[in-house]
Amino acid sequence: MSVNYTEEQVAYMTKLYEENPTRETVENLAEELGKSVKSIIGKLSREGVYKKTVYKTKTGEDPITKKELVIELASYLDISEDSILGLEKSPKRDLKYLVDTVRAGFENAQESWERPNGATGLVIDIRRE
Numbered sequence: 671m672s673v674n675y676t677e678e679q680v681a682y683m684t685k686l687y688e689e690n691p692t693r694e695t696v697e698n699l700a701e702e703l704g705k706s707v708k709s710i711i712g713k714l715s716r717e718g719v720y721k722k723t724v725y726k727t728k729t730g731e732d733p734i735t736k737k738e739l740v741i742e743l744a745s746y747l748d749i750s751e752d753s754i755l756g757l758e759k760s761p762k763r764d765l766k767y768l769v770d771t772v773r774a775g776f777e778n779a780q781e782s783w784e785r786p787n788g789a790t791g792l793v794i795d796i797r798r799e
Contacts, residue, residue, distance in 0.1 A: 675713055679703060683710065684719050691721050739765045746772045 675683075683699050696714070700707045714720035727733050736758045744751035746769075757765060 674705075674709070675703075680713065680717065683714065684717055687714055687719055691719075693723060734766075736760070736762055736765055739769045743769050743772060746776055 683703070686699060687695050696707055696710050699705075700710045703710070711720055725733055739762075740754055740757050741751045743757070743765075744754055747754075757768075
């Protein structure tokens with residue numbers, strides 16, 4: 671069985687990567703050692719030191735799918751997500767605005783014991799300023 675990396679190379683790349691765990695470090699190591707970026711990532715992964723870059727949106731937020739937004743909205747409204755799956759076809763920005771608005775309403779909800787129809791329970795008053 672052939673050895674792709676010597677012990678010295680592994681120690682060197684592990685040290686450099688732990689000091690600066692970035693894609694740039696991986697690319698520099700690949701060029702310096704004459705290996706592919708995938709090979710370096712694979713070796714660092716097997717050594718237990720590679721940290722996958724966490725994807726962020728353009729606004730710096732964690733990504734969320736439209737389906738996840740619909741599921742969250744359904745949970746706030748206490749309805750089946752299947753009943754509003756068509757919302758997945760809405761523009762993501764609009765769907766996110768809707769979910770954020772409903773979420774804010776729930777976070778700012780105050781309990782009321784008299785609803786207009788005479789029932790008791792939680793009334794959510796959503797107002798945008």
